[in-house]
Amino acid sequence: MATEFKNVFFPTDFSKNAQIALPIAAEIAWRTDSKLILFHASQSAMDFAPNFEEAKEEAIKKAEADFESLIDDLKKDERFAGLEIVTILQSGHPTVGLMEKSKKYDSGIIVMGTKGATGDRNVIFGSTASSIINRSSIPVLAIPSSSKFDDFNHITFTTDYHEGDLEAMKQTVTFAKLFDSEIKVMHVAEEESLLSDIKFRGFRELVKEDVDYDKISFVIKYDYDFFPVMADYLIDNPETLLIMVRHKKTFWEKLVERDHSKEMAFYSRVPLLVLMGRSVQL
CATH class of the missing domain: 3.40.50.620 (HUPs)
Incomplete structure (x- = not known):
């Protein structure tokens, strides 16, 4: 990892866990003068639904609106007002898409939110975050929803x-x-x-x-x-x-x-x- 890396890669499912982690990703991007890449991949039953195209279009519109809301909230912090943010939206398996796009966009770090301490190992080891940690060739920063961010002092x-x-x-x-x-x-x-x-x-x-x-x-x-x-x-x-x-x-x-x-x-x-x-x- 170096302070000169071009992009901070942030996968999101628009959950509360992701919302908590996003300001930390933005903080790192701001301090390293990097781009912030927001990534969302959807894989659901709609892929096989009879009204597939209609469902897909609706899902895309919702994700785009969610992206816009995230960015608007983030840029309320004046430090992030000038932050360059790129959004990526695609369908398919989130882990596969994330790995491909993080490399394509020359990312220096992946920042992602996690549930944290749940006590259920079966859920834990089947999660996207666990898969990314195990497969990634670049540093991964996992932010539990209950963590206390203190500027990494x-x-x-x-x-x-x-x-x-x-x-x-x-x-x-x-x-x-x-x-x-x-x-x-x-x-x-x-x-x-x-x-x-x-x-x-x-x-x-x-x-x-x-x-x-x-x-x-x-x-x-x-x-x-x-x-x-x-x-x-x-x-x-x-x-x-x-x-x-x-x-x-x-x-x-x-x-x-x-x-x-x-x-x-x-x-x-x-x-x-x-x-x-x-x-x-x-």
């Missing part, structure tokens, strides 16, 4: 010291500089040991040597299960932006391990920015 970057995490840390700093954010780098180790201490200190020194930013602190926590540690942390820090790095996993690892980035996108009540690790090939 506080960022938590999680690391397992994978190949590419240092580069992701640099991307995190690029984002943090937009908001003058404080960054906390967190690692969850299975147990306290000399090896875990060496890794922690080593990564800390690499960051200090290679990253030019003075608002970074480091913390290590110990537990065999990453998720409950992070869940407790987020309860105590509800106004943080959580940043995770998605790495490619083998088929076996996908079966026996949780995919933390997808899980956190829905169980957390804070915004989640998922960066692509070096090992992800899409």
